[in-house]
Amino acid sequence: MPEKGIKRVYEICRLSVLTLVCLVFSIASLIYNNNALSKIFPVRLFTDQHIYQDEDYVNKERPDAYLRELIRYKSVYVPYDVKLYEYYNPIRDENERGSGFVRRYYTENNYTRYFKEYSKVCMTDASLPMNEAVGEVMEAHRGDFNDLGIANDMLRYTFLLNKEHSKETKYFWYSWYYYSFAQEESYFPHVYVKMDEVADADELVAIWDEGENLYVTTRSDYENSLKGVFGEIK
Amino acid sequence: MTREFFYMMNQIFCIIFLYMSGYFFLRILEDVTIKWQNKRYNTNLKKHAKHSHSRARWRFVLSFPIGLSLWALIGFFLLVLSIPYTYGTIVLTYGIIYMSLLYMYIDTRKDFIMPRDVKMNLAMQLVIVFTVALVCCSGLLPISISNDSYYYYSVFPQTIVKEGFYQRCYDVFLTDVGQASAVIGTLPWFFGFENTYGIQLFLGFDLAAVYGVTIYENVYKYMPGKADVKFKKRSVALLLSLISVLVFISSTCFYVMTRWSLANIYFMTYFFIIFALTIRLSHGEDVLTRRDRALITIFMAMLSILRMEGGMFAGLLILCACALDIPKKVLLKNYTLPLFATQIPYYIVVFGILRVNPLYSFLRTSNIIVMLVFLLIISVYIAYIRDKFFKDRGLLYAVLLLLGLLAGNVLICFISTERYIGNLRFFRNNLIHSNGWGYFVILFVVLIVCLPWGKNLFKGMLFPLTFDIGYVFFTVALCWARDGTLREGIGDSGNRVLMQIVPFVMYTFTFMLVRKRSESAE
Structure with missing residues (x-):
């Protein structure tokens, strides 16, 4: 050839x-x-066209994707309006990194900002319990709520909603940093919602403890089952 | 059910809008640039007619990327210039651009008879676009989302639309998120749907089409054959390009990139388009050259703001393009200038006016200085050194470039041995344990072995090979520079950036195989 x-x-x-x-x-x-x-690469279908997906609820991921959908057309009552930065009497030292950071400025106001932004109407109700009082009581009642998951990232990004003191918003990652480096999952804040109650309700109540665990239920459920418990402790 | 249907139709309408805006932009741009080459055109009527099929192909596959770029760049500059980012200003800006184009188009019609052109029927194009968009937006193709998908590319864009301006409290979103990707994320909030999954999937299909057209045209160009075997040439070129496209779109990297709702697919697509247009430019002047230059200008601006490291990788591509016979004026005006036009105003706004200072971010003042100095050095090299020392010495330049990148990596290794070696280890593990790579590494090894090694193997492959190898060196170095360590896992940032190399490597291999075939047939 x-x-x-x-x-x-x-x-x-x-x-x-x-x-x-x-x-x-x-x-x-x-x-x-x-x-x-x-x-290693979980995928999902999005036939319902929403950002929120059922898998998030099952896997307890991105609870705010569901929460935003839930509160979109509902009124939400919170214990107090956003407290301004000066309310916390911050001590500033320009030469010290991290100076001026007041953790309570975030833990006490993040959720109020969140609900003001994403609910239909956000109103304050001074009779609602707050912070330490919530923590004392709700730990025993946590089992009555559905756990939507860890709230780290949701809180990490609420700084987008905070235009008051831009200088302090650079500490956005405090929740992620503070909680991600924690060794036990019990340190992570969770979002608890009474799913069976809230679906058809128009008015919701949102309270949170000092660790930023959030509890959301209907106004009527709060009045009937929780208000009395908080009232006894007071 | 009704709301879901409207969301889907709105997203399809959005895709069609982007496609049509890109189509008309391209169509007018072509006619205007042909008129500018009037003299050359009049003596080369046959040459123009010969390119008419090519024009139609490229118009079809580039319309959507152009449309998306226009939206992203308009949004970006509105925000950077502190002009309210609203329906009104967007419509006004589009109006100004298209009225200007229309004026130029009408002007081209004066005392100038356009040649007959092969036009793919616009109605047929829209049918194809609608069908593909329907598949992409129906939710039938699975996607993957992570926290970045949600917060960077959905929550942040939604806030931009609500506020209409950049604000200081956006903080790390301004230093870690590619702003073009964020502006693309605003499309749902303007057009009335909730996510960009359909748009991203559509762009993935478009990337496959761009890849296919690139392979086909280059394979056809370099295949031997006389006029009487043109049909055979075309058939063989089509077959080879289809096989190459099949391998590309079936690869796990392509699957991951197109399904994961992040900026990587946008970046990979535009990077490859510029790569393909650069190869076209290197073939010499033809009636599409001026159009290609204008497109490269737009796409380079887009690439630089799709991801925070976009400017650096764009600089790498320019460095590799310097090995080709592309005029210095083109490299400076069409490749480099757009990078400065996007980066400098943005840095001034973020760090000078808003004075953003996140505690942890990818983009810091030191990184900005490095990037701008890098681009400046490239500009000086192109303006004063390249033509003087490396004219007609493309191979020497390419070798020196790669040695320089290697030396840079060695230097980094000396400076920070533990972290550098650690990163290399993670790259290696991700490749070996197939974190997002599937069987690509095995295919790569097999193709290397099967290559027809000989003296002509690398002929005409200077640019693609330099780019492929340079990309690897550059990625490793850049991952070191961003601080922090990499990790083993499909989601690792360095791993995802490296996966973006797949279409370039596929192109290189396909062309080397075909190239050798043409040589041996001669």
Whole structure:
């Protein structure tokens, strides 16, 4: 066979083998993508077109995606309006990194900002308990609520809603930092909602403890089952 | 059910709007640039007619990226210039741009007869676009979201739309989020839907189309054959490009990039488009050259603001493009200038006017200085050194460039051995343990072995090879520079950035195989 002919045959064989390799790769990849890959790369369908997805609720991830959807058309009562930065008598030293940071300025106001931004109407009710008083009581009643998940990231990004003191908003990551470096999950703030109650209600009550665990239930449920408990402790 | 249907239709309408705005922009741009080459056109009627199919192909695949770029750049500059980012100003800006284009288009019609052109029927294009958009927006294709998807590309854009301006309290969102990606994330809030999953999936299909057209045209161009075997050439080129496209879109990297609601797919798409247009430019002047230059200007501006490291990678591409026979004026005006036009105003706004100072961020003053000095050095090199010392010495330049990048990595290794070696280890583990890579690494090794090694193997591959190798060196160095350590896992930032190399590597391999075939057939 002339040399040119041998080369031509070799080329055809080579390209045929390569084509086969490519086809095998493609088929193997398609099988892998639709089966084994989901273990490290979970995917979901979004046929309902929403950001919030049922899987988030099941996996207790991104609770605010659900919470925002929940409160969008509802009125929410919170214990107090946003307290300004100066209320906390901060001590500032320009030379000291982190100076002026007041943790309570965040833990006491993040959720109020959140509900003012994303609910239909946010109103204050001074009779609602706050902070330490909530923590004392609600730990025993936590089992009556559904746990939507850890609130770290939700709180991490509420600084977008805080235009009061831009200088202090740079501490946005305090929740993530503070809680992510914690060793036990019990340190992480959670979002607790009485799912069965809130679905059809128009008015909700939102209270939180000093650790920023949030409790959301209906106005009527609060009046009937929780108000009395807080009243006894007072 | 009704609300979901409206969301889906609104997103489809949004995709069609972006496609059409890009289509008309391209169409007018082509006619205007052809008129500017009037003299050359009149003596090369046949040459123009020969390119008409190519024009139609590129118009079809680039309309959507152009439309998306226009939206992103308009939004970006409105925000940077503190002009309210509202329906009114967006409509007004679009109006000014398209009225100007229309004026130029009408002007081209005066005493100038346009040649017959192959036009893919616009109605047919819209049918295809609508069908693909319907598939993408229906929710039938799975997607993956993470916290960044939600907060960076949904919550933050929603806040931008509500406030209409950049504000200091956006804090780390201004230093860690590619602003073009965030502006793309505002589309749902203007058009009346909730997420950009359909838009992202559509762009993934478009990337596959751009890749296919690039492979086809370059394979066809370099295949031997006379006029009487043109049909055979076209068929073989089509077959080879289809196989290459199949391998690309079936790869796990492509699957992950297109399904994960992050900025990586945007970045990979625009990066590849600029890469493809750069190769077109290097082939010499034709009737589409001026159009390509204008498109590169827009896409370079877009690339630089899609991710925070966009400017650096754009600089890498320019450095690699310096190995080609592209005029210095083009490299400075169309490649480098857009980077300065986006980066400098943005840094002035964020660090000079708003005075943002997050406790932890990717973009810091030191990083900005490094980036601007890097781009300045590139500009000085192109303006004063390249033509003097490296004219017609592309290979020497490419070798020196790669050695320089390697030396940079060695230096970094000396400065910070533990972290650098640690990062390399994580890159290696992610590749070996197939975190998002699937079987690509195996395919890569097999293709390396199957390459027809010989003296002509690398002929004509200077730019793609330099870019592929340079990209790896650059990624490793950049991941070190951003502080923090990498990790093993599909979501690791360095791993995702490295995955973006896949279409470039696929192009290089495909072309090397075809190239050798043409050589041996001769």
